[in-house]
Amino acid sequence: MYDVVIIGAGVIGASIFRELTKFNLKVAILEKENDVAMGTTKANSAIIHAGYDPENGTLMAKYNVIGNEMFEDLSKELCVPFKRNGSLVIAFNEDDMKVIKHLYENGIKNNVKGLKIISKEEVLELEASISDNIVGALYAPTGGIVGPFEYTIALVENGVENGGEVKLNAEVASITKDEVFTIKLKDDEEIKSKYIINAAGVFADKIHNMICEESFKITPIRGEYYVLDKDEGKSFKHTIFQCPSKVGKGVLVTPTVHGNLIVGPNAQEIDDKDSLKNTAEALEFIRETATRTTDKINFRSSIRNFAGLRADADIGDFIIEENNKVKGFIDASGMKSPGLSAAPAIANEVVEILKNSGLNLVKNESFNPYRKQIRFMELSIEEKRELIKKNKNYGRIICRCEEITEGEIIDAIKRSFGTISLDGVKRRCRPGMGRCQGGFCGPRVQEIIARELNIPLESIVLEKDESYILSEKSR
Incomplete structure (x- = not known):
């Protein structure tokens, strides 16, 4: 039994997930894909908007400006650009x-x-x-500008470090409620939760309509x-x-x-x-x-x-509210621009909604807001030398375009959750993001994934499940 289950591991769901791990709660985030940040979060303009564009009085305007002001501190805590x-x-x-x-x-x-x-x-x-x-x-x-998928991955990694759970390849098939919610997945697994947060992006109306009366369209x-x-x-x-x-x-x-x-x-x-x-x-x-x-x-x-x-809701604004007929079901939906900019503030608002709905929020005294990630090329010469002395993997450049070391790739694999793909490593530490788009480093990254996870090269996917890169060894 979970206290809160979040459906959707984009930047909105991930922000809520990490915020809830600041409390003594059993929290899980569900994602239908094999990694987080695979929807709108993966493919957008990467802009943290100032907040002059949303019409005054809207939720978009309110949370855009508040969220914008939070990014500087959050990016430092999570070690993201x-x-x-x-x-x-x-x-x-x-x-x-x-x-x-x-x-x-x-x-x-x-x-x-x-x-x-x-x-x-x-x-x-x-x-x-x-x-x-x-x-x-x-x-x-x-x-401002940010790395949106790097930021979202960091949120989830930090949430996991603080006790949250991630369930990937967890597509929701149905939702029912008796005393608590029962979420049935496509693979027939059933998950019980006291509260549900709907952060399913372009599919948020579909999730909403599984348990609530239709009230918006995406x-x-x-x-x-x-x-x-x-x-x-x-x-x-x-x-x-x-x-x-x-x-x-x-x-x-x-x-x-x-x-x-x-x-x-x-x-x-x-x-x-x-x-x-x-x-x-x-x-x-x-x-x-x-x-x-x-x-x-x-x-x-x-x-x-x-x-x-972009998830364009027909009401013309963000939808951030507990359903008035299905208590415990909270929508965090309709998150088109400036959704990324507003995400930290939206997470705080959802926590407040949960509190007002009766969820007992006891502070997690062991919560650690900090996440570390080494970016080798940003280090000083002295720092590089010391790091290579401790770990020779940082002395080997794998991606020449972005100057990414083997040590950074290994770190990304160790921090990851679920089945790590070639593009999953790419989103975490950038090998393949440069001019050649992985033409040179891609095969080497595959070898590192296979070695570190002790899996066959043929089992590594490019992105989604079954997007295999290799079929068999040539003669």
Whole structure:
């Protein structure tokens, strides 16, 4: 019997999971895939929004601003990359400047700090590569960038270290309630819990409707992206938006915390909640739209395209509440942008809802908020030498593009949960994230996984179950 079961191990579920391990509770997080951070969390813009865009008075606005302010401390505790690089919303004409003024006034109401409307000359001083056609911009210094899947993995790892449980390949088939909830999985396993948190992303309406009356619908919005090489990432410091529209914040240009450049996304409403394909039409649209922002991007330096899905709820806001008819069932749903930015604050709110619902929250005196991860190339020469003396595996570079050592890969494998995939290692410590996209280091990482887990090479998957890389040894 669990006190709380969280359905969905994206950034929202993971944030709630870690927060609940601060108390003496039996907590589990369920994920239908073979790893955490496999949905929207894995494929997004990696932006910590300042909070000027969500309409004042909405949950989006409230938790965006609070969550933004929490990221600096959280990233230090969890040892994940985060940078407060600031953002710009650029205007090309006087109509755009009216939008900028509205965003500024809305941001002030939302208590966003440091907002300024700046001139064309001030924009070009900040970002020389922006188009000369602009007339001004909104500057938000509190905007930031983060490694979203690294952050989510760290949340879950820290939650596990503090007593929480992770159940992977745990797709929910049905939910019933007598005195407590019974969650039946697709493999017929049954899990009992006093409370359920629905953080199932684009599938949150499906989970909700298993036990509650239908009250919202989630529509997946697919967004596609370019990831460009680090040579392109050097050209921009800030996250640069064009003026937003009804379908989203538009095509942005932003550096990543690791020095690449991301361009995208488009916004396409689709029916298939598993569709992550890229299309030539969408990628062309992104290139053409981004050219308004700058003509300095060399798209021939693209090293990868990807697509992600946003969970667009038909009520137009986050859904964070205990169901009024099914006590103990709490929705944390409809988490499109700024869901990542708001996640820490949403976790605190869910804990408060649980407390008000009657869950006894006794502080876990042994809770350790800190998680360590070695990033070898960020160490000083002296620190590197000392580390290699203690462990020679840190003296061997496996991924030349990202300069990732064998020691870091072994650490990631040891910290992982469930069946570790090649891409699972990639998300944890970045081998294969560089220019060659694993062309050189991929086979070596597979060998390390096989050796460390004592499993056949043929059993290693690229990503999802049965996505095998090797079939048999050639002669």
